Amino acid sequence: MVSVLRPGNPVYCVKPAALRAAAARFLEGFPGHTLYAVKCNPHPFVLQTLHEAGIVHFDGASIPEIAAVRGLGNGTSVYYMHPVKTRDAILTAYTVYGVRHFVVDHPYELEKVFYETNGAKDLVILVRFATPGGVARYELSQKFGAQPSVAAELLQQVERSGCSRGLAFHVGSQCLSPDAYRQGIGLAADIAGRAGVQIDYLDVGGGFPATYVNDVPPPMEDFFAAIRRGIDETGLSKDCTLMCEPGRALVASGLSLVVQVQLRKESSIYINDGIYHSLSETVTGGLSHPVRTIRVDGALAADKRNFRVFGPTCDSLDVLPQPYFLPEDIDEGDWMEIDQVGAYSNALVTRFNGFAPDTFVIVE
Numbered sequence: 001m002v003s004v005l006r007p008g009n010p011v012y013c014v015k016p017a018a019l020r021a022a023a024a025r026f027l028e029g030f031p032g033h034t035l036y037a038v039k040c041n042p043h044p045f046v047l048q049t050l051h052e053a054g055i056v057h058f059d060g061a062s063i064p065e066i067a068a069v070r071g072l073g074n075g076t077s078v079y080y081m082h083p084v085k086t087r088d089a090i091l092t093a094y095t096v097y098g099v100r101h102f103v104v105d106h107p108y109e110l111e112k113v114f115y116e117t118n119g120a121k122d123l124v125i126l127v128r129f130a131t132p133g134g135v136a137r138y139e140l141s142q143k144f145g146a147q148p149s150v151a152a153e154l155l156q157q158v159e160r161s162g163c164s165r166g167l168a169f170h171v172g173s174q175c176l177s178p179d180a181y182r183q184g185i186g187l188a189a190d191i192a193g194r195a196g197v198q199i200d201y202l203d204v205g206g207g208f209p210a211t212y213v214n215d216v217p218p219p220m221e222d223f224f225a226a227i228r229r230g231i232d233e234t235g236l237s238k239d240c241t242l243m244c245e246p247g248r249a250l251v252a253s254g255l256s257l258v259v260q261v262q263l264r265k266e267s268s269i270y271i272n273d274g275i276y277h278s279l280s281e282t283v284t285g286g287l288s289h290p291v292r293t294i295r296v297d298g299a300l301a302a303d304k305r306n307f308r309v310f311g312p313t314c315d316s317l318d319v320l321p322q323p324y325f326l327p328e329d330i331d332e333g334d335w336m337e338i339d340q341v342g343a344y345s346n347a348l349v350t351r352f353n354g355f356a357p358d359t360f361v362i363v364e
Contacts, residue, residue, distance in 0.1 A: 001013065001258070001361055001363065002258060002294050002296060002335050003296050005361075006296065007258060007260065007335075007359065008260060008272070009260075009272060009357065009359055010257060010258065010259050010260075010272050010273040010277070010278065010357035010359065011257070011258045011357075011359045011360075011361055012255050012256075012257055012278075012341075012345070012346060012357065012359065012360045012361070013255060013256045013257070013258060013337070013361055013362075013363045014043075014045055014046070014049075014254065014255055014360055014361065014362050014363065015253070015254050015255065015256070015363050015364075016049050016254075016362065016364065017364065018253040018254045018342075019046065019049045019050060019053065019250070019251065019253075019254040019342075020049065020052075020053040021253075022249065022250045022251070022253060022254065023050050023053035023054055023055050023250060024053065024054070025220055026055075026220075026244075026246060026249070026250065027053075027054050027055070029220065029221060029224040030224055030227070030244055031224070031227065031228055031231070031237075031242060032241065032242030032243055032244065033057045033241065033242070033243045033244075034055060034057060034243075034244055034246065035057040035058055035059040035079055035081075035203075035243055035244065035245045035246075036050055036055050036057070036058050036059065036245075036246065036247065036250055037059045037061075037081075037206050037245045037246065037247030038058055038059060038060055038061070038065040038068065038069065038247075039059075039061050039065065039247065039347060040247025040248055040250070040251055040342075040343050040344060040347060041247070041251045041254075041255070041342055041343060041344075041345070041346065041347050042065060042068055042347060043346060043360065044068070044071075045360065045362070046251060046254065046255075046342075047068060047069070047072060048072065049254075050250065050251075051072045051076065055250075056075055056076050056077060057076075057077045057078075057079070057243070058076060058077070058078045058079070059078075059079055059081045059206075059245040059247075060078045060079065060080055060081070060082075060099075061080075061081060061082040062082065062089065063089050063092055063093065063097075066078050066080065066093055066097050066099060067097065070097055077101075078097065078099055079099070079101040079103075079243075080093050080099050080101060080102045080103065081101075081103045081126075081168070081203070081245060082103065083103050083104060083105040083106075083109065083128050083144045083145075084109060084144075085102075085109070085112070085113075087112055087115075087116050090102070090112060090113055090116040090117065091116040091117070094116065094117045094120070100122055100123055100124055101123075101124040101126065101201075102123060102124070102125055102126070103125075103126045103127075103128050103168055103203075104125060104126075104127060104128070104154065105127065105128040105129070105144055105145055105146045105151075105154075106146065106150075106154075107150075107153075107154065107157070110125065110154060110157060110158070113125065114161065119161075120163075121161075121162045121163060122163075123161075123163040123164070124163065124164040124165075124166060124200070124201060125158040125161075125163050125164070125165055125166070126165075126166035126167060126168040126201055126203055127146065127151050127154040127155050127158065127165070127166070127167055127168065127191075128144060128145050128146065128151075128167075128168040128169060128170070129145050129146050129147070129148060129151040129167065129168075129169055129187065129188070129191060130144070130145030130146065130147060130169075131145065131169050131170070131171050131172075131180070131183070131184050131187065132180075132183070133172065135171060135172060135175050135176065135177040135180045136171060136172025136173055136174055136175040136176070136177075136180075136207055137172070137173055137174035137215075137285040137286065137287070138172050138173035138174065138284075138285065139172050140170045140172050140173065140207075141170070141172070144170070145169065145170070148187065148190065148191050148194065149194075151167070151191045151195075152191050152194040152195035153195070155167065155191065155192065155195040155197045155199070156195050156196070156197060158197075159195075159197045164200045164201065165197060165199055165200055165201075166199050166200055166201025166202060166203060166240075166241075167188045167191060167192065167199055167201075167202055167203070168201075168202075168203035168205060169184045169187065169188065169203070169204065169205050170205035170206060170207060170245075171184055171205060171207045172207050173206065173207055173247075173248065173285075174207065174209045174210070174215065174248060174285060174287070175207035175208070175209055176209055176215065176217045176218070178218055178222045178223045178225070178226035179226055180207075181204050181223060181226050181227045181230060182226045182227065182229050182230035182233070183230075184204060184205075184230070185202070185204065185227065185230030185231060185233075185234055185236065186230060186233065186234060188202055188234070188236065189234035189235075189236055192236070198239065199236070199240055200239070200240060200241065201240060201241045201242075201243065202236055202237075202240050202241070202242050202243070203243040203244070203245065204227060204242070204243070204244050205244065205245050206244070206245040206246050206247050206248070208220065208223055208244070208246045208248065208249035209248065209249060210248050210249055210252030210253065210340060210343060211252075211253075211340065212287045212288055212289060212290070212340055213288040213289065213290055214286070214287065214288040214322075215287065215288075220249065227242075227244075247343060248343035248344070251342035251343050252340050252341075252342045252343040253339075253340060253342060254342040255341050255342035255345065255346075256337050256338060256339045256340070256341060257273060257278050257279075257337070257338045257341045257345065257357075258294075258335055258336070258337050258338075259271040259272050259273045259335065259336050259338065260272055260333065260334070260335050260336075261330060261331065261332050261333065261334045261335070261336070262312070262332060263332055264330065264331050264332060267305070267306070267307055267308060268307060268308045268309075268310060269307050269308075269309055269310070269326075269330060270309075270310045270311075270312070271309060271310070271311065271312070271336065272312045272355070272357075273311060273312065273338075273355075273357055274310070274311015274312055274313060274318040274319075274320070274355075275311055275317070275318055275319070275320065276311065276313055276315070276318060276349075276350045276352040276353070276355070277311070277312075277349045277350065277352075277355060277356065277357055278338075278341055278345040278346060278348075278349060278357055279311070279320060279338070279341075279345070280344070280348050281343075281344050281345075281348075282320050282321055282322065283321055286321070288322050289338045289339055289340050289341060290338075290339040290340060291324055291326070291336055291337065291338050291339070292336070292337050292339075293326055293327050293330055293334055293335070293336050294334065294335040294336065294337060295334050295335075296335075300327040300329065300330070300334075301327045301328050301329040302327075303327070303328045304325050304326055304327055304328060305325070305326070305328045306323035306324070306325055306326075307323060307324050307325075307326050307330065308320075308323055309323070309324050312353070312355050313352055313353040313355060314353055315352075315353070324336075
């Protein structure tokens with residue numbers, strides 16, 4: 001690709017084989033429905049490839065995401081899993097897009113859903129509860145999730161409404177502990193027992209990790225095994241539909257990013273992508289991506305050294321927090337392939353300073 005295009009702008013290399021393999025891993029290993037979290041990478045080709053690979057359930061957090069899923073055609077199910085929704089969005093999701101599954105974590109949000117759907121009885125309401133932190137790069141329970149006593153009361157309200165009821169949790173993004181899911185399932189069983197309600201759905205959320213230079217998680221099969229243990233220990237699976245919401249684990253390996261060196265200053269290099277574009281997780285999550293250097297004309301030096309890497313904007317904050325170990329003779333015009341960028345890269349791109357990577361190629 002580099003030899004043919006010699007790109008002067010960043011290029012996302014989409015790898016359908018990696019997306020298909022990740023989908024197969026979940027469809028074969030997870031003991032329930034696999035919902036792809038659209039927010040992680042909403043690119044149409046990514047959605048289409050996952051759908052063709054057998055992913056038919058999707059976690060949507062907004063009307064545009066829900067619409068994108070419906071655009072895939074028949075045979076898809078979309079779930080509104082954002083705990084805080086506008087009233088218009090609830091109404092549109094229910095009446096226009098046929099969404100029936102909604103997540104709530106507060107009494108006011110439950111009231112909104114009931115009001116905007118005119119007290120519909122064909123809803124599935126999942127009550128999201130908070131889980132302990134300390135096991136993931138991003139702690140989502142700091143923002144969402146009811147405490148157990150509140151979750152139990154909400155579950156009772158849902159049962160009284162006549163709607164189908166469920167529980168949901170999220171252990172945090174890039175979770176490295178399989179046992180966190182088992183513990184979450186145990187909390188769900190405690191809440192259901194406290195409420196005296198038999199649940200119809202259990203959503204163990206996302207957080208399934210990907211591999212980075214500084215994060216090497218246990219095999220995905222260990223996470224599936226921990227979830228099975230939790231289900232067996234609590235008995236929640238007897239009359240309960242089990243769901244999960246992977247994002248990162250489905251798409252991280254599905255894209256790499258090719259950037260070009262624009263300038264070298266001693267032990268610093270300047271590239272055409274940065275923290276305001278595809279590489280924000282190097283800061284927010286402290287993640288370090290695998291990287292290799294490409295030189296089309298001539299060989300690179302065998303010896304390597306650490307380089308500080310700056311992004312393309314005029315902002316001095318636009319610098320990757322960790323150095324990259326690169327050939328010591330890297331220079332202007334060389335390219336770098338930064339791997340494992342399928343998750344939260346193009347989805348988080350800004351147009352700050354006029355820079356915005358938007359070139360995609362498919363690499364089979």
